Amino acid sequence: MxxxxxxxxxxxxxxxxxxxxxxxxxxxxxxxxxxxxxxxxxxxxxxxxxxVKICPRCFFVHSQKTDVCSICAESTRANDVFMVIEKETDLMSIERTKKYRGKYLVLGELTKSGVLEPWQKLRLNALKKIITDEMSDKMAKEIIIALNPTTYGDLNASLIEKELKNYSHKMSRLGRGIPTGGEIEFADEETLSHSLTRRE
Ligand SMILES: [Zn+2]
Missing domain, CATH: 1.10.8.420 (RecR Domain 1)
Structure with missing residues (x-):
């Protein structure tokens, strides 16, 4: 018909x-x-x-002529501090606070089961490779895990922490200031800034 x-x-x-x-x-x-x-x-x-291209370093979207995105290319940002986030929209929320001057890793939407998809493991491996190839002591200065403070977010955060702890001098988590069950994407700038400066 x-x-x-x-x-x-x-x-x-x-x-x-x-x-x-x-x-x-x-x-x-x-x-x-x-x-x-x-x-x-x-x-x-x-x-x-x-x-639209996907940055091979942080996996954020971009349409630059270069391979890497403008955040990864920006020389005034710390290149030994990384923030692991779930969604592109989370990155945008963090950037709006103007309080974070390191690099990112976009992991992509997490499953509720607390198990990483194979392609997400590849993204973690890409970060590990950047750290071992580019850091003089093969360790990042700090890796901040910024997943939503939900049950599955916490589950995944523990998993990722275990994966990355041998690659960084300091591991920290964001989201303590965000109410449990809340989302980074929807937190206001003040709340986000606060949880950034008071990360633990
Ligand atoms: Zn990038």
């Missing part, structure tokens, strides 16, 4: 988080109803995402 083009659209969009076949179908009709110009704009926005 539906044209092939719409079927193809639904097939792709229903795979996205929180969009099912019904929402994808509705979305298709809404977009078609918006007219050709709107459709072209939307297609351009989606196609533009193809140019």
């Amino acid at each position: 539906l044209p092939e083009e719409i079927k193809k659209f639904i097939e792709e969009f229903e795979k996205l988080p929180s969009i099912g076949p019904r929402q994808a179908t509705r979305l298709a009709f809404r977009l078609i109803g918006g007219g050709q110009a709107k459709l072209a704009e939307m297609a351009n926005a989606v196609s533009g995402l193809k140019k």
Whole structure:
């Protein structure tokens, strides 16, 4: 009953988080109803995402001409202090406080089981390699684990701490100031700044 083009659209969009076949179908009709110009704009926005690159050092997104992102390339940031975070949006929240001047490792969305995915282990290995290759004593000055203070966040934090403790002189955790069950992404700047300066 539906044209092939719409079927193809639904097939792709229903795979996205929180969009099912019904929402994808509705979305298709809404977009078609918006007219050709709107459709072209939307297609351009989606196609533009193809140019976004993932930094091979911190795994944050960027569209620089270089391989690495602008945070990793910034020479005024400490290159022996690393913050391990879950989501890109967490990094953005931390950056907004302007209180952190080290580097990052974006781990990607954690599972509720407290087990790291194979690709997340590869990201941890990338950090270990940076530390052993670039630090004169093969140890970072500090690694801050900044995961959300939820049950699975704590579980993963302990796991990551174990993985990285031989690679850093100091291990610390952020999030003590953030209420239990709260999220870094949604904490206000003052709360975040506070938990940054009082990390333990
Ligand atoms: Zn980077």
